[in-house]
Amino acid sequence: MARTSIDYEGVYQALPGMVALLTPDLVFADVNEAYVRGTGRPRESLLGRHVFDVFPESVNSPAAHHSHQLRASLLRVLATGERDTMPLQRYDIESPEHSGDWHEHYWSPVNSPVLGPDGRVRLIVHRVEEVTEFVRARGLGGDTAGRVLEAELYTRARELQELNNRLREAHAREREVALVLQKAMLPANRPVGHRRAAVRYRPAVGALNVCGDWYDLVDLVGGHRIGVSVGDVVGHGLEAAGVMGQLRSALSATSRVADGPAQALNVLGRYAHVVDGAESATVVTTFVDFDRHVITYSSAGHPPPVLLHHDGRVEFLDRATDPPLDARPDPQPRPEASTVFSPGATLVLYTDGLIERRREDIDVGLLRLAESLRHHGALDPEPLADTVLRELLPPGGATDDTALVVVRL
Missing domain, CATH: 3.30.450.20 (PAS domain)
Structure with a gap:
């Protein structure tokens, strides 16, 4: 009919x-x-x-x-x-x-x-x-x-x-319980690969739309390498916190054995297909090789990481962007790109709560982030993370939760 x-x-x-x-x-x-x-x-x-x-x-x-x-x-x-x-x-x-x-x-x-x-x-x-x-x-x-x-x-x-x-x-x-669960599942703030790193999570103010954002830092097998990732689950509350924990753990394990970030996201995408609530989740992961001074990255629908070079130049890592997890009926290999860095550069990963504002083009938020990093990039990761949050988040707090990772390379 x-x-x-x-x-x-x-x-x-x-x-x-x-x-x-x-x-x-x-x-x-x-x-x-x-x-x-x-x-x-x-x-x-x-x-x-x-x-x-x-x-x-x-x-x-x-x-x-x-x-x-x-x-x-x-x-x-x-x-x-x-x-x-x-x-x-x-x-x-x-x-x-x-x-x-x-x-x-x-x-x-x-x-x-x-x-x-x-x-x-x-x-x-x-x-x-x-x-x-x-x-x-x-x-x-x-x-x-x-x-x-x-x-x-x-x-x-x-x-x-x-x-x-x-x-x-x-x-x-429910919001309080979800936040406690989220905090328990996110990794503690600690050095990774003997590098200074700062991590921050800021829940949305006055809203239940929290606990979908996550971050992860892992030491990779083979050479002096680390993996740095952030992601965002569609949804909120306890359900989002549960999905977030599953995706973060899966990517953390996969990154340790994958050939590169694209392969890690390929495996994560297949896993997301069988996790209720993981549809359209976004994630970006970077593999940092300190021996070769190379960052290799891949993104599944997530805002691009930022590389602040030692000379003050800001580079958005946006040459390997693909649709979110489980967005295609038939999974396809994810793209992957690389860039070089010099010692003393700073890598910044974040979720969209840091840069997106209602009725504002996302490019405005990206420019705001770039300017903040140019002005304060000489700071150590801990004060730099606090400064970026203070300058970019609204005074009364954001309506979406925000995750931020800052790593001095």
């Missing part, structure tokens, strides 16, 4: 409830017809505008604090990636035709995230149920049923809010 084609735009516009799509900047990306009718605002007056520019705090009901509560709910969705149900809200809306003419409305809002492949919030579905007529029913001849219904609405809203609070508490507990 042929699959029926669905006009999702038509379905969206025909929804009986008021629905708006907001960007992470809280700007209207789209609204359906019910939202246009319910707010009394033409569609073109909403799209591209900030939600609180269109609907400022009500002048008739300053105690309602609707804007404050809505803003807090939307920010919770952005921080946690979880649905947030608000209590019943009163909002006085000014008539578009008559300035100063305000109409009382009662809305029951629910804010739900739309997550991208990386687990970040790409859109917020702001759904509003118009319950004004139900609430107004209490004033029709002292109708007791109206008052009872209003009380039920408020009670239900409080119950939903309490449920959300309990879910947030459960998520916080």
